[in-house]
Amino acid sequence: MNNLNTDTDMVSITIDNQAYRVSPHENLLQTCLTLGLDLPYFCWHSELGSVGACRQCAVNQYQNGEDKIGRLVMACMTPVSDGMIISMQDTQSTQFRQTNIEAIMTQHPHDCPVCEEGGNCHLQDMTAISGHINRRYTGKKRTHLNQYLGPMLNHEMNRCIGCYRCVRFYRDYCGGDDFNVFGSKSHLYFGRARSGALENSFSGNLAEVCPTGVFTDKPYSEHYIRKWDLQTAPTVCPHCSLGCNITVSERDHKIRRITNRRHDEINGHFLCNIGLFGYEHVNHSERLDAPLLRNNNDKSSVILTSDAAKKHLAKLLSPAIIDNQQALGRCIAIGSARTHIENNAALMKLVGQDNFYLGVPDVQVQMLHMLCSAYQSNRVSPFSIKQAQACDAALIIDEDISHTAPRLALAIRQMSRNLGINNAAKLGIADWQDGAVRNIAQTSRSPLAIIASDTSQLSSLATEEVIISPDEQVILLEEIQDLLAHKLEETKSLDDRETHTNTESYSASARRIVDSLLTADTPMVITGLQSQDPALLRTSLDIASLLKRLKPHAGFYGVTKQVNDLHFGLLIKDEAGEAKYLGIDSFINRVMGQEGEDSAHNAPDTLIILETDLYRYMEAEQLEAALDAIDNIIVIDQMLTPTAQMADLLLPSGSFAESQGCYLSSEGRLQHGFATISGLNQRMMPWIWLAELTHLHHPAEIHHWLSQHVPILAPIETFSELAHINQGSPFRIAGQPQRASARTAIHAVNDVKEQMPMSASGTPFVQSMEGVEGFRQSQVQMITVLPANAWSPKWNSDQGANRSGNGNQSPWTSGITLFSQVSLSSQPACPGEHQDEQENGRQTNAGRKETNSSELTGAGIRLVPAANLYADFELARYSSPIHSMSPDPSLKIHPSLAASLRLIEGEEVWVQGEHSAVRLMCTFNRQMAPDIAQVPNTLFTLLGKRAKITPVTLKGKEDK
Ligand code: SF4
Ligand code: SF4
Ligand code: FES
Known part of the structure; x- marks a missing residue:
């Protein structure tokens, strides 16, 4: 709900003879909870x-x-x-609540006692608060059969109290249609029409939304521990680029x-299923535990101690790290988009910026640089997800955010309701009156335009949807850009009493989209890196920039691909306006001596x-030729990836749960995460x-x-303060707040005395047997409002802990929005700008191995990437619930194009791309643009934009 409080519009109320000043924009229940009063509830939820x-x-x-x-x-x-x-x-309401429960x-x-929600249950909390302590009912209870709901949730319908929260969340809030309420009166059933995996990407939240144990976290069941036996730390989701906040x-x-x-x-109250369940890589059997040294003669490996590994590392690098620049250049490094900023910084310092390659393709480096430049120059204003939810018109350009940025998509789903909420407000109905607002709103939708392939x-929420190929998208976007530029000119000309521009020659879609954006107060543009097309991103940024000049409150969201890839855009060397996009393609060129410089x-x-x-980005043969040309390959990673298997020296690194440091989210928010556990065995943070x-x-x-060498990242020094609190400090923060009893002795079979848990080194959180006492907790809260206040008496459940906002008072809890702090030149974008970038774009694309056009005879089919959250x-794919939900890779093609290529649905085809070839099942998709073919996101990077598509049977004949 949107609460826009200012100090001036507070009102006075009296609760149990105590006077309070409160906001008039909240309902009475939310007000009581905000005041810290214990008023029970079930069906209300602040979102x-x-x-x-x-x-x-x-x-x-x-x-x-009186x-x-x-x-x-x-x-x-x-x-x-x-x-x-x-x-x-008073007696009347107290008795009513007791009787009701x-x-x-x-x-x-x-x-x-056998419910996994026990000790973490809103129903238990509310029962205790309401004073219901004796069970007098001796009659029969109704019972239900449970359903299989997929790999993420258990179902135990007998525990249902009929509050309807689940169905409101799943259907009304998330737009899911495979879950509903069935039956009537006291025989309500909340589930699916038939057993089967819940389809919505936010289904996992039902475990928290449901106030009882009807839905419980299934992967947690497999290694279940009572809440009071867990140790926790706050950190940031390590998957997509949005930076949702999590507790591990x-x-x-x-x-x-x-x-x-x-x-x-x-993230507000909700995480997507990837954020909730994509953690199994931390516990996975393929985790690296110890340094490995490979003997290249017999291909065997030996395990090293960490001291021996460090010595070996120093020996390998010593010729390269002497203060001789020529020698320095012989050691190069590839940074990571999924590790903390600190690790990349240390590596960059070691090898020097000219020898530091960013671990994504050059084209992505270029696009990240375009985003960072637009943010730094203030041409566009990056919105937070909350601002996106509050905006009143949006244009999404070629980014399937439901798969690439799910929490943002959920916010846009709510944004589309804003017109209805505003209509209700005109009738005096507050936004929290959910039923009344939905009645008034009916099907009214805020303008949401989607341009995609x-x-x-x-789609069902879009007021304007244009499904066309990427080439046609660029034409439409240029029309929108032109129309906005004309509008800007008109705005200036009106002062000079000049006439309007004739816009009749533009397409109706372009005109409608521009009208909807200009009619709004806070319109926004959303796009991202999914297209891997710098031209499309450039035009999108130009549109957002023009929109900002016409509508000062307009915003932008640029979805990037990985948790920390945006900061790559700040590490690019930009000398005299000439940016060097040192990504993986440039690395290959450097190694293969194609850079045109003195290769010796x-x-x-x-x-x-x-x-x-690297195998995710480069064709294996090309990559292995490059790796073979290098004497010493050192890999630092968490998992035994195909690239890690090529290492001469392999060093294990800590996962997000074992490490701490900063990520920069795609909205430009610098956030710090803490380790929950210390790295087992010899896993260490790479730095x-x-x-x-x-x-x-x-x-x-x-x-x-970093603050000396990348000044825009100087605010990162704010996070140094808590980093000083660690194992050697006299005072640390409890990772286990407020509990009175000892831990459950899960090792009682060996020893009735439970072992003291091992604390993560280098974190301010100490793991304890007993939690933290009131006095220490109050001290803790002076430093941070992190998990130490996660529980309080009568509010043991997760949803109880989240019942009122955290206020986000400090950088430790809110993060630091990097780009709102800079105020550089505010140069608007107009058509024809960015000549340099266009030229650089051509250079970048030329970085890939050139396609021999004869290889694609009869082809030229434009490929586009199909994003999938679970794939x-x-x-996240190391987690079995996620992996089991990911679709089999396939080529999706419109039936009309398939007919022209003589493809049959279900047959196998060879997709011969610009860089490599893959064999895929051919499936038909009638909704997509007719002149393109879709391949999975990960394969698109390997294949490139154009492909020849041949049935496997036919190719066999051709080969003969
Ligand atoms: S399943 Fe849970 S959320 Fe749904 S109605 Fe029952 S108690 Fe409420
Ligand atoms: S939306 Fe992204 S950051 Fe948020 S929980 Fe999902 S994967 Fe994590
Ligand atoms: S919370 Fe008020 S009626 Fe349910």
Whole structure:
């Protein structure tokens, strides 16, 4: 819900004879909770609003000071008004709440001891708050059969209390249509029409949204531990580029579960399924535990101690790291888009910026640089997800955000309701009145225009959707750009009393889209890197820039691909306006001596690859030829990836749960995450492996070095403060807040005395047997509002902890929005600008191996990437629930194009791309643009933009 409070519009209310000043924009229940009062509730949710269904939040409202009787009202349905007098403690409302919950509990199985929600249950909390402590009902209870709902959730319908939250969340909020309520009266059933995996990408949130144990976290069940036995730390989701905030929980060096950590500007209450369940790589059997040295003669490997590995590393690098620039150039490195900024910084310092290649293709480096330049010059204003949700018109350009940036897509789903919410507001109905607002809004939608090559999960919300090929998209975007430029000219000309431009020659779609953007107050443009097309991104940025000049509150969201790839855009050497896009293609060119410089001088003999699987980006033969040309290959990674298998020296690194450091999200928010567990065995943060060579021995030293060498990243020094609190400090923060009993002795079979948990070294969080006492907790809160206040008496459940916003008071909890702090020149973009970038774009694309056009005879089919949430995120795919939901790779093609190519649905085809070839199943898609073919995102990077498509059977004949 949107709460726009200012100090001036606070009102006075009295609750149980105590006066308060509160916001009039919240309902009475939310107000009580914000004030820290214990008023129970079930059906209300701060993001879903109020429907008044459960009757648990009853309070007594009095007309005035003389009224001694009052009347019962449901707090969640009651607006706050000046002079309001209520009581929560009077006999009438107290008894009502007790009776109500007793009635609700007559059908509940009271199976807390075997329920995984036990100790983390909103129903338990509310029962305790309401004072229902005796079970008097002795009758029969209704029972239900449960369903299989997929790999992420268990289903135990007998625990349902009929609050309707699940169905409101799944259908109304997330747009899912494969889950519903069935039956009537006390025989309600919440599930699917038939057993089967829930399709919505946010289904996992049902475990938290449901106030009871109907839906529980299935992967957590497989290594279940009671909440009070978990140790936790706050960090940032390591998958897509949005930077959602999470809490990681562990026991015995295993990640047990991930839960949402409320950040009102980003994820709010909800994480996508990748964020919730994509952590199994941390516990995976393919994790690297110890350094390995490969003997190239017999291809055997030996395990090294970390000291021996460091010595060997120093020996390999010593010729390269002497203060002789010529020697220095013989060691090159590839940085990682999925590791912390500190690790890349240390590596860049070690090899020098000219020898530091960014671990994504050159074309992506160029696009990241374009985004960062636009943000730094203030040409466009990056929006947060909360701002995206609040905007009143949006244009999405060729980015399937439901798959590449799911939490943003969920926000845009809510944004499309803003017109209805505003219409309701005109009738005096507040946004939290969910049922009434939906009644008034009906099907009214805020303007949402989508330009893409295929339909998407947001298609049903689009007020304008144009499905065309990428080439046609560029033409349409140029029309939109032209129209906005004309409008800008008109705005200036009107002052000079000049005439309007005739726009009749532009397409109707372009005119409608421009009209909808210009009619809005806070329109926004969303695009991203999915297209891998710098021209399309450039035009999108130009449109957003023109829009910002016409509408000062207009915003932009540029979705990038990985958790930390945006900061690559800040590491690019830009000398006299000539940017060098040193990505993976440039690395190959350098190694293969194609850079045109003195190759003897330039040829590297040592390569360090940091957390990047190059096989995801390069065709194997080409890559292996390059790697074979290098004497020493050092890989630092978490997993035994195909690239890691090529290493001469392999060093294990800590996962996101074992490391700490900063990520830069795609909105430009610098955030710090903490380790929950210390790296098992010899897993270390990569900068620690390099510390003796870089002379950077502490995160604060890396931050300082970065602020000197990449000034835009100077705010990172803010995060040095807590980094000083670690194992050697007299004071640390408890990773296990407020609990009175000892841990459950899960190793009782060996020893009834539970072992003290091992604390993560280098983090401010200490793991304890007993949690933290009140006094220490109050001290802790002075430093951070992180997990130490995650529980409080009567509010043990995760949703209880998230019931009111965290306020995001400090950089530690809110992050630092990097680009709103810079105010450089505000140069607008107009058609024809960016000549240099266009030229650079050509250089970049030329970095790839040139296609022999004869290889694509009869082809020239334009390929486009199809994003898939469950298939695209490298580390998440190690989680079996995620992997099991990912589709088989296929070539999707419009039936009309298939007919012209004589392809039959279901047959296997060879897709011969610009860089490599793959064999795929051919499937038909009638919704997509007719003149293109779709391949999975990951394959698109390998294949390139054009391909020849041949049935496997035919190719066999051709080959003969
Ligand atoms: S399943 Fe849970 S969320 Fe849904 S109605 Fe029942 S108790 Fe409420
Ligand atoms: S994958 Fe992206 S959207 Fe999903 S929880 Fe992580 S950061 Fe958020
Ligand atoms: S929370 Fe108020 S009626 Fe359910």
